[in-house]
Amino acid sequence: MEDTLIYNLKIKSVIHDYEVDFTNNFAKSLDEELLDGDFIILDSKIAELYSQDLTPFLSRHKSILINANEQQKSYQGIIPVIQTLINEGFRKNHRLVAIGGGITQDITAFIASIMYRGVKWIFFPTTLLAQGDSCIGSKTSINFGEYKNQVGGFYPPNRIIIYPDFMKSLSDKEMKSGMGEMLHYFVVSGEADFRMYESNFMNAFNDKDVLAQIVAKSLEIKKGYIEKDEFDQNIRQVFNYGHSFGHAIESLTKYRIPHGIAVSYGMDMANYLSVDMGLVKDSVRREIRSILENIWKGFPLADIDVDTFIQALRKDKKNVGNQLGLILNKGYGQIFKQLIDVDKIFVDRIRQYFKDELNDL
Template identity: 40%
Template sequence: MIIQSHKGPYHVHMNAGLPAELAAGKGRFLIDRNVAALHADRLAAPLASGRVVLIDATEENKSIEAMPATIDRLMATGVKRDHVLVAVGGGIVQDITCFLAANMFRGMDWVFAPTTLLAQCDSCIGSKSSINAGGAKNLLGTFTPPRQVFIDPGYLDTLDQREIRSGVGEMLKVHAIAGPDHFARIAAAFDALFTDRAVLARFIRRSLEVKQGYIERDEFDRGIRNIFNYGHTTGHAIEAATHFGIPHGIAVAMGMDLANHIARRSGVAPEAVFRSMHGTLRRAYAGYEELEVPLEDFFAAAAKDKKNRSGDQIAFILPDAQANIVKHPLAVTDSLRAAVAEFFAEERKN
């Protein structure tokens, strides 16, 4: 795949490992510490190069406060402006590397080897990255695409089931955005996503192809790309209200189901739209349907969503009458509160 961006085209190589010349030449590697341990053979050349910074993939390390220490470790590898930063890991390592590439020496090239399903099917393209600052999540960021992405399915072999399910949640989101027929196809293959790597690979690629069509039209997320927040306004609020007691992609699946429920209770979409997706989404967040989500904490978190433009409205992304995903801000009324309370108390459990 070739993705067009404001910095020129970049390539996504499917079923591909990192080129040997990166370890032999100008590559400077930022590698998730757990990935380095689990895939020492796959990463033998980079790890032997002596030009590696191992990253503990925590939110604390993905912060502006942690950047000076990471920069010091990078400088110790002899990094120069014409070198290439190589991120090997999931979204946290991606965000750290992208931020450094955008800012060190006024800009460096970087490449990405995503090792989580969520990163392989979604975040590896799109240019966006964010880091935390002063206790605020994802406050600082940049639009700096990688020069190349290398998607190696071998990394998925060591993911636990929660991480696979988290990636599947994001894939369901992308296919819902693509349209009802696309969602029906991934729903029909739901079980095979966990047992058949060929099926999973096919839907990873299709997820990226769908996203490509939006990010090339709206790279800076000012318009149509906003609908990729489907399941996220609600999902992020669920994560925050539960103190991150649910993995991100699984929260997104629950957030999609809640968004669909809000749409039907608000008259934006009919009952049939909710029912057409509920069964699959319910399976995607199975095991978390009893997780307590305090209502006031949920609305407090949703009110802070960065897509909000009005102080008294939340910028929900909802399905319409034809199950097309659209931006639909709603005021926080008693009826909206009742709909959300109903979902957490009843609908997500049925």
């Protein structure tokens, strides 16, 4: 295929509209995108793995390498980046061009939003999670101390270019994390989209066209919600499905379990509680779980202390007063938010889940 751009999605935003393009020629797309004065913010692993493609651009444009870890995504971590931009003559009319996963994205977006009261930025997502989820939706957060994503705002890129071939170098862990993260969109969307994901799941790991279709569908589903509720005030909140529990798992395992795999456990916990409360049939939970088991296989949870887990759940941004704001399941396409008391019944259910449900892993 010689065509550079093979798919296009337009996203409406209160801040500014933007487009997502897919490309099968990374070097050509980067060449067409880069303007004089643009600064490349690059995941150091991508710099290493794709040095042949990148070398000509790195000799023509200034760049900053990012070590993609959660410590880097913090006030302290971004100080040297801002310092370099100022020292090297970055101006308000120049742009930041981010190439990397969600960490590189969040660092670049956050800096772009505050630098000179806002500069333009372009994003080439290189992980499955960033391609199929985080690249759209405008969220820009960095961590504060030990707490994740505490400081930030909404500031979408001016353009996103997806090169599906970046997936070739992605580890099994990051592939599964991306597949887990995307699954929650398909359950929220409804049964037809869930069946599409389910029937393509296995092939997605070794057929890049199948994977690109899942990525595109995931973005289309997300687009429908972020265009109506960009600032996460109402309907977008259903995408926290699996996330209250997932964040607690990430925090208790000190990020040993990556986000999309933690969310996969989180979806199963939400489904388990939903069955227990008579909201959804057990068969629905089983169908979803048979995919989730493939995602979390090889990434078992070590002993989870239930009291510490409940404490972590209490930190969730969606909680109201003493109640937890959980996203529960009434069926495909019927994911909803419910306030739940942290009473003995709830704590016992969580204890029972960890005791009985994860034994065969």
